[in-house]
Amino acid sequence: MLSRKATIALLASGMFAYAAHAQQQGVTANEILLGEVEPLTGPPALLGIAYNVGTKVAIAEANAAGGVDGRKLRLLTDDDGYVPTRTIQSVRKMIEVDKIFAFTSLSGSGQGLAVLPIVEKAGIPAMPAIGPVTGLYTPPRKSVFVVGQSYEEGMYQLVRHLATSFPGKKWGILTQDDDYGVALRTGFARAQQEFKLNVVSEGEYKKGQQDFSSEMLRVRSAGAEVFMAGGVIGENVAMVKELEKLGSKPVVGMFWPGRVTATLKLMGPASDGIYAVDYVDPDNSATIAAFTERAKKLVSEAEVKAMNRYTLAAYASTKVLIEAMRRCGKNLTWACTITELEKTKNFESGVMGPISFGPGVRFSSQAVRIMKADFATLSFKPVQ
């Protein structure tokens, strides 16, 4: 016979365990529900759809390997069209109505920042990896983990490489008038100061601008020999095509949002030799070839065609989350997942460098690589 104290303790612990289990949303005996919000329509869909494919591949792989402690993973996806109010609505719906276990995306940088208070208040694990903007991880939020590299650091590394490769040249830069543009300008300014760059043309354009004829005319008139195209995709294409039309051939550098095959296709032969920077592996690497082969077996043909660098970012980020959940085993709670994510050390996703977090460290700060466009193969090849 158990003593009265032991009985009470047993009952209390049982009730506590039940309460803890009952409180944990998104987890049933045979399923774990994940959710992601991203732009799936409109111009930013190019990155949102690709990102969604990456998450799907990571989930399909995990399910094929038996799931997480026998539970299959299921993904809920919501389109926010890159509009912060809709991101807020979707995030609230997923937490309150769909009762998901964790987020694999919180849409872009501005959208992610808008929903941070909601995510932080709920305490739900979130892995926003589309736009790894500083505000997402500084100051660190307990449940938010960001895989990637900052725009500032990426730009600095790209300019550093070009400044070393093409010393004494005249520089030009054109950036967007939003937080993305500010980050690029910050990284550029740091490199400009360090390498004493001779910047002859500097400007900003309004987000959504299509025609860059006057801006590119200014770049050419100023005699810029190295030009940093600070657009996303369409803007970079328009800038390079305009330079081609003007007969100007500066060394062009661009940033990772534009490092997708679609950019090269749209730019045509003028894209050949353009420099880019990224933290995911180059297109022609063995790791990406292996990833593509695996993806072909797990997602549809149309989805494979939609893949780009964002697919890899999503894949790596979701894999880290799944691995943390797996380490929790039967005790799959938000608290355990966050603790295990924090313990992530040199995790190999197979599509980028090792990923690490730590106590108070919510940003993986991936190493970047400089790449060069090869129009013949419609790919970016590493130069260092």
Place this chain on the structure above:
Amino acid sequence: MRSGHFKERTEQLIVLSDSAPVWAWSAVLVVALAAAPYLLNAYLLSFVVLILITATGALGLHLLTGRTGLISLGHVGFLLLGAYAYAVPVAKYGLSPFVGFALAGTAPALVSVLVGIPSLRLKGLYLAITTLAFSFIIAHLVLQMSWLTNGARGIQVPRPEMFGISFDSDIRFAQLCLFVATITLFGVLNIERSRVGRALMAVRDNDIAARTMGINLQAYKLRAFMTSAFVSGIAGALFGIYLSFVTVEGFPFLMSIEALAILIVGGLGSTLGVVFGSIFIVLLPEVGRTALSLLGENAAKLFSTGANELRSVLYGVAIILFLRFEPRGLVGLWGDRKRLWVNWPLRF
């Protein structure tokens, strides 16, 4: 049940409502809205909050476009200005939210004079383009004045604490929005039944005739602009708090179009129509989502993964249908139902 509606005194004409059932139902609505935060989950509550903020902003535009007949395509500029006028002093300089809300109203009101002055000579499309240009100028200035506004990086806005009450929780914030929306609604209704409101209507219906009657066009048009901007600025501040992050990107030009859509769908010139229109426009996507989910999982998925485009299509279809079949808007439909109820079994 009353069978006629005869008004014999001026007081009867300008009273908010002389119908006891209207007051009773309004009281029921207020009680329901006050209870809603405690009964709804955070997701559904966010729709209530959005409706309240949208209605507040749309009431601002209603004063200008619906009551005075001055078309504005740049109202998002006032919302943006209000949001920053709140965010800068409160989030950046740590001032009281009272100061923030006061500035959120007065800053757009003062700036509106700059737009209002050209409006004295402009009408229709010309005025619409002027206000549109104004909203672009405001967005550009906000981006350029980064020493004050943080430029494109935006400003994180905390939930306010006023009267010793923290509005950090969704329930409290919903109550704040309800308070502001109710005050605004009564304010607008009171303006409408005052001398000023009747003067604005006269300006809308025929400004030459209004001037002949001794109405100072300049003064009343400027008043309309300032009041409208004040209300919109407050709505902008609430919207910024709701977003928790104020940037130019959070206030796209499309918001001006949505505001006009609310006035058209609700019934141009009607205050009740603004409330109906706000509810309709905010809930339309969610109703669409629910309707599609009844058709099966694939249809529901279609909405989830193509929500942005489907929402735009729904807005467009709704506006076209209302303009074609019910130009009086939702308030017209409401009036028909009310008459049917009051006069039944007679048709009129």
